[in-house]
Amino acid sequence: MRNSSADQLILETLGKQKSHLTSHQIYEAVHLRLPALNPSTVYRALDRLVNQGKVTVSDMGLGAAVFELTGEKPHHHLVCQGCGHITLIADDQIAPLISNLEKNYHYKIKTNHLVLFGFCEKCQDTA
Amino acid sequence: MRNSSADQLILETLGKQKSHLTSHQIYEAVHLRLPALNPSTVYRALDRLVNQGKVTVSDMGLGAAVFELTGEKPHHHLVCQGCGHITLIADDQIAPLISNLEKNYHYKIKTNHLVLFGFCEKCQDTA
DNA sequence: CATTATAATGCAAATCTTTGCAATTGCGAT
DNA sequence: ATCGCAATTGCAAAGATTTGCATTATAATG
Incomplete structure (x- = not known):
């Protein structure tokens, strides 16, 4: 693994963003700041960052997956299929379940959203 | 809503399948049995079925979302990011969490996978 | 049975994303 | 500083999915 400018740019872009972005939105944002960058480069870089765990991907029920910087603390959401409203779930509601599963199944769970x-x-x- | 042949075909296809299928795999399977059917028709029918709750969609960590018939009983999975192995989680490990959340947040949770x-x-x- | 409103479909174009391959670049080893 | 390996990138083409709009079919109604 190497110091990639595409990766840097994506991380910065996500850093400035409080909400989640789709891959295409990320491509657009990055493309603004560095129009020379090829789409495939952006999509591949995004892939890479997800695999490295630096970026988290999740399905919020819109058509497309959304990305965000992997935060220090896990956080979770309830999404209303009626009005689309999103509610934050305190992590301590979820954490006990996670550690239970880890114990019972001898797993190290990485999902944090x-x-x-x-x-x-x-x-x-x-x- | 109306009796759509595309919908029927998709439901049958998923019924014969024990594992999960991507949208494209579904398109291919349906296309085999009814080549006249347009791709957009298949994708739209799939959308419809998900919205109606007849089909469940989930992200199993492959590139694409996967679909299955909505089962009677919720079931859940652990997916290993190392070897790809999939473990079934008993629903009673999860159910208490769900009802807790429903109580605390006044929600009716539909997620069943x-x-x-x-x-x-x-x-x-x-x- | 005819009429009407609405849902489903086909088609073509647009869009988004992935892929193969060749060229380039960064990084460690020499 | 140079060399060589492996990662990253660009490019072009292929592939997958979505969208707008016109058409067709279905079900309900009169």
């Missing part, structure tokens, strides 16, 4: 879909209070009434 | 990534016992040693 769970996304659960469902219906929030309001939208349950509507449906 | 959790996928957690990590490293199995063997691959932890290697890494």
